[in-house]
Amino acid sequence: MSEFTVSGRFQARDGWQSFEKQIEAENENVAEEHILSEFGSRHGLKRTQIEVEGVDA
Template identity: 60%
Template sequence: MSQFTVSGRFRSRKTWKPFTKSVEAINENVASEYVLSRFGSEHGLKRPHVEIEEVTAA
């Protein structure tokens, strides 16, 4: 498995805040899905409230 850095922004009340997460995944699609599911389970955010701007291999 490879290390990926996923960056983007999420909606917090009325503003958008940037984020950067490092995850271990098989490919870029799995890494972005993992980040979306983590935001949902840990912070209660729905997928439309999270925008992934870039996924890069670290």
């Protein structure tokens, strides 16, 4: 498993909020899916409210 840095922004009450998270995953697609599910469960966001701008190894 590799470590990826996922960056982007999500829709908050005050507007769009930037984020950058590090996560261990098998590949870039799995890392992006984990971030989408984590933000959905923690912040109650739908996938349309989250924009992933980049995934770096």
